[in-house]
Each structure stands twice: as structure tokens, then as C-alpha cells.
Amino acid sequence: MDAFVESLRTAWLLILHADAQLLRVVGLSLGVSGTACLLAAGLGLAGGAALAVARFPGRRGVLVILNTLLALPSVVVGLVVYLLLSRSGPLGSWGLLFTPGAMVIAQTVLVVPVVAALTREAIADSWKHNGEQLTSLGASRWTAGLLLLWDERLALLTVLLAAFGRAISEVGAVMIVGGNIDGHTRVMTTAIALETSKGDLPLALALGMVLLGVVLLLNVLIALVRWWATHHPGGPATDAVPVAGGAANG
Amino acid sequence: MAEPLIALEAVGLRYGTLDALRSVNLRIQAGERVAFIGANGSGKSTLLRVLHGLLPPTSGERRQVAGVEGRPLRIAMLFQRPFLLRLTVQGNVKLALWLAGVRGDAGRARCEEALQRVGLVDQALRPARALSGGQQQRLALARAWALRPDVLLLDEPTASLDPSAKREVEHLLGEFADQGLALLIASHNLGQVKRLAERVVYLEQGRVLADVPAAQFFDGAVLPPEAKLFLKGELPW
Numbered sequence: 328m329d330a331f332v333e334s335l336r337t338a339w340l341l342i343l344h345a346d347a348q349l350l351r352v353v354g355l356s357l358g359v360s361g362t363a364c365l366l367a368a369g370l371g372l373a374g375g376a377a378l379a380v381a382r383f384p385g386r387r388g389v390l391v392i393l394n395t396l397l398a399l400p401s402v403v404v405g406l407v408v409y410l411l412l413s414r415s416g417p418l419g420s421w422g423l424l425f426t427p428g429a430m431v432i433a434q435t436v437l438v439v440p441v442v443a444a445l446t447r448e449a450i451a452d453s454w455k456h457n458g459e460q461l462t463s464l465g466a467s468r469w470t471a472g473l474l475l476l477w478d479e480r481l482a483l484l485t486v487l488l489a490a491f492g493r494a495i496s497e498v499g500a501v502m503i504v505g506g507n508i509d510g511h512t513r514v515m516t517t518a519i520a521l522e523t524s525k526g527d528l529p530l531a532l533a534l535g536m537v538l539l540g541v542v543l544l545l546n547v548l549i550a551l552v553r554w555w556a557t558h559h560p561g562g563p564a565t566d567a568v569p570v571a572g573g574a575a576n577g
Numbered sequence: 578m579a580e581p582l583i584a585l586e587a588v589g590l591r592y593g594t595l596d597a598l599r600s601v602n603l604r605i606q607a608g609e610r611v612a613f614i615g616a617n618g619s620g621k622s623t624l625l626r627v628l629h630g631l632l633p634p635t636s637g638e639r640r641q642v643a644g645v646e647g648r649p650l651r652i653a654m655l656f657q658r659p660f661l662l663r664l665t666v667q668g669n670v671k672l673a674l675w676l677a678g679v680r681g682d683a684g685r686a687r688c689e690e691a692l693q694r695v696g697l698v699d700q701a702l703r704p705a706r707a708l709s710g711g712q713q714q715r716l717a718l719a720r721a722w723a724l725r726p727d728v729l730l731l732d733e734p735t736a737s738l739d740p741s742a743k744r745e746v747e748h749l750l751g752e753f754a755d756q757g758l759a760l761l762i763a764s765h766n767l768g769q770v771k772r773l774a775e776r777v778v779y780l781e782q783g784r785v786l787a788d789v790p791a792a793q794f795f796d797g798a799v800l801p802p803e804a805k806l807f808l809k810g811e812l813p814w
Contacts, residue, residue, distance in 0.1 A: 456660070457660040459626075459631055459656075460654075460656055460659070460660040461660070462631060463629060463631060463653070463654040463656075464653075464672075464673050464676050464677075464720075465673075465676040465677055466676050470676070474662060474672075477662070477663070478662050478663050480663070481663075
């Protein structure tokens with residue numbers, strides 16, 4: 328018990344004194360997961376909206392696969408990305424293995440299905456209730472999909488925050504493709520795993536506390552967004568028309 | 578007689594095993610005020626959607642005039658519960674105009690005129706979803722009217738409004754109809770039909786059982802027995 332309390336105390340000191348090693352690891356974690364989520368947002372929001380409004384042969388099959396990918400184990404993603412980026416793999420010439428770039432790719436692959444599946448669900452529901460009215464105004468399916476993305480932006484913000492939470496807390500994929508190289512590809516989760524195995528519990532605990540803090544902050548943000556959406560049915564409203572060029576903006 | 582704006586020839590529409598419309602023949606002329614009435618599930622809303630072109634018939638043919646004054650026919654529709662995007666009041670009208678290809682200064686002017694018309698110009702910068710139910714329906718009406726439609730379709734436009742909001746919307750509809758657009762309204766409200774329509778189409782189980790001038794319909798003399806029952810308030814369900 329004493330060792331645990333002592334480790335906690337040291338962990339607090341590391342955080343309070345902004346330990347350089349700690350900051351480097353936290354910074355890389357936020358950078359890798361943030362970039363992965365931005366890429367996943369681009370792919371997942373567009374793909375999810377398209378799946379919500381499009382009708383094509385085999386769509387149900389695509390949805391089943393997408394929902395299956397929601398439960399994709401991160402070590403499997405790490406393995407597949409590793410095989411693709413390894414020297415003998417099809418993307419080996421990129422030279423990305425054991426770099427933060429590889430970790431971004433792995434986390435993007437991991438969270439794209441999360442963003443796409445949850446976006447599809449939100450947009451499909453809105454399309455079911457409101458698609459006909461948008462069509463009556465002259466919007467094509469694709470334009471309607473874009474408009475509904477804009478209209479559901481608060482719900483989708485919580486989707487992106489959840490995706491970030493999934494990315495920053497995974498360990499398997501970044502361990503395999505990043506290699507957990509000190510000062511280069513070591514992120515919070517891989518550092519926690521390593522420091523625990525080495526017996527350096529204070530650093531592992533400090534990282535664990537920062538990670539918990541990040542996840543807690545995300546949940547607070549999600550709760551705030553939901554509160555805002557519930558209590559401000561009209562807002563945040565904008566005057567800009569959310570379609571290409573915003574040409575109708577006054 | 579002038580070429581109809583929209584014509585349905587023996588139109589049928591099936592949802593799975595249900596015949597929502599059966600062999601409907603209808604011609605809509607410019608400037609007409611037509612009310613579609615009938616019990617719930619009689620096919621009024623489906624018929625409006627087919628007239629708009631939102632639903633393709635499964636049998637028969639829908640035709641519309643090739644052009645009006647050298648441009649394509651313009652059709653707008655007002656729904657019972659209008660969908661307003663999470664934009665400002667004027668943002669919603671501008672968006673509809675943008676989709677219709679009316680942009681820039683023309684779009685801004687048209688938007689202001691439409692909001693002025695429905696008495697919402699002082700609310701232009703408010704979030705559309707913060708408006709009351711009646712104001713939202715007026716905004717939806719402004720959005721439809723801003724498109725300068727030749728045909729305005731209304732699906733139970735006042736069904737979910739309180740009496741005062743109902744009166745306001747009805748008054749606006751009367752004004753718009755006076756400008757010469759064809760007004761096609763599906764309604765349960767016989768008083769409203771009497772005030773707004775000059776022609777009444779009575780539907781039952783997807784069939785048109787009566788298509789007569791409003792005065793004749795409310796007089797009741799020439800109606801089939803089902804429509805007479807409906808008129809008496811003994812709805813056929």
C-alpha cells in the first residue's frame with residue numbers, strides 16, 4: 328500500500344513539475360490521435376452520410392461489414408498495417424513503419440468505422456424524416472446528405488469526440504506499427520505498458536492519470552455538447568448556407 | 578381549355594400489397610384552388626406527393642406542362658411539420674433559393690420580400706428552430722413562396738397549429754392564391770376547405786369518388802353516398 332501511495336505522490340509531482348519526458352509522450356499521443364481523428368472525420372463523415380442516403384445493390388452487405396468493423400481489435404489493425412508498411416509489403420517503399428505516420432494510419436483505420444457507422448445512423452434517421460422535404464426543395468441526394476451532415480453537426484461532434492477517445496486509449500495498434508521507440512513513437516498507452524513491465528510505476532501512473540484526465544475531459548465535452556443541443560433547439564444557428572461555396576450567405 | 582399544369586392519367590401507386598392510389602385521373606389548371614379531402618389513409622398525402630413528382634406512380638402516367646412563360650414548371654410543397662435546418666430564419670429561405678438557383682443579390686432581395694410577406698422580417702437572424710410552431714409554418718410558407726411556384730402543394734398545413742396560428746397561415750394562403758398560383762391542399766378541416774378551395778376532390782381508399790366545384794360539394798346534392806357521409810361527419814372508418 329505504501330508503494331502505491333508513494334507512486335501516486337511521485338506521479339503527481341511529475342505532472343505538477345511538467346516533466347519533460349511526460350510532456351513529450353503526452354504531446355505525441357495527442358498529436359497522433361488528433362491527426363487520426365481528423366483524417367477519420369473526413370473519410371467517416373462523408374462515407375457515413377453517403378451510405379445513409381445512397382441506395383445501391385449490396386448496400387446491406389456493406390452495412391453489415393461496417394458494423395462488424397466497429398468491433399475491430401486494435402492488434403489486428405496493427406498487424407494488417409504492419410504487413411502493409413513493412414519493407415516487403417505493398418506500401419513498404421513509403422518507409423513509414425515505426426514512425427508516428429504509421430501510428431496515425433493505424434489509428435485512422437481503427438476509428439473510421441466508428442465515425443462512419445455512427446454518422447450513417449444519425450444521417451439515416453434524419454433522412455428518413457426529412458429527406459422528402461429537402462428533395463421537394465430541389466436538393467439531390469448528395470446535397471441533402473451534405474445538408475443533413477451540417478444539420479446534425481452537434482450529434483456528429485460527439486461522434487468525433489468518442490472516436491478520439493477510442494484512438495487515444497488504444498495500445499495494440501500503435502505498439503505494433505510504432506514500436507514504442509523512446510522519444511520517437513512512444514505514446515501514453517505504450518509507455519504505460521512498458522513502464523509497468525519495468526517496474527517504474529510513478530511514470531506509468533502519471534501517464535495513466537493524464538490519460539484518464541483526457542478521457543474525462545472528452546466526456547465532459549460530450550455532455551456539454553449534448554446539454555447545449557437539448558437546451559438550445561435553435562442554435563448554434565448560422566446564416567451561412569452550408570453547401571459548396573456558401574453562395575447564399577448574406 | 579388550356580393545357581393543364583399537371584395531369585394524372587389512370588395513376589396507381591402501391592406500397593407493397595397496399596393500393597394507396599387506384600386509377601386516379603386529374604388535371605390541374607393554372608390558378609386553381611383544389612382541396613383533397615377524405616378520411617385518414619384515403620390517399621390525400623400520397624396524391625400530393627405524386628402530383629409533386631416526389632413519388633413515381635407504379636401504374637398510369639403523370640405529365641406536366643413543358644414550360645411556363647419559357648421556363649420549367651415550378652412546384653413547391655408545404656408539409657404538416659416543416660423541416661427547418663439548424664440555420665437562421667433567413668438562412669433557411671436563402672438555402673431554398675440557393676437550391677433553386679436564385680443566388681446573390683436576387684436571392685437576398687427575394688428572401689427579404691418573402692419574410693416581409695409572412696411578417697418574419699424582424700426575426701430574420703433568429704435560429705429557425707427557436708420559433709413557435711405557427712412562426713415555423715409561416716417561415717416554411719415564406720420559403721415555399723420565395724421560389725415563386727406555379728403550383729403550391731399543402732399537406733395538412735395547419736393541422737398542428739393553434740387557432741390563432743391557423744388563421745394567420747390560412748390568411749397568407751388566401752393572399753398567395755390570389756396571386757394566381759395553383760393551390761392544392763390536403764385537409765381534414767372542412768371549414769378551411771370551404772374558405773380556400775373552389776374545387777373539391779374526395780378520396781376514399783385511394784380512389785377519387787368525387788371531383789366537383791366546392792359549392793356543389795358542400796351543397797351535397799350530386800355527391801356519392803360515401804362523400805355525403807363524410808360531409809355529415811360520419812367518417813367511413
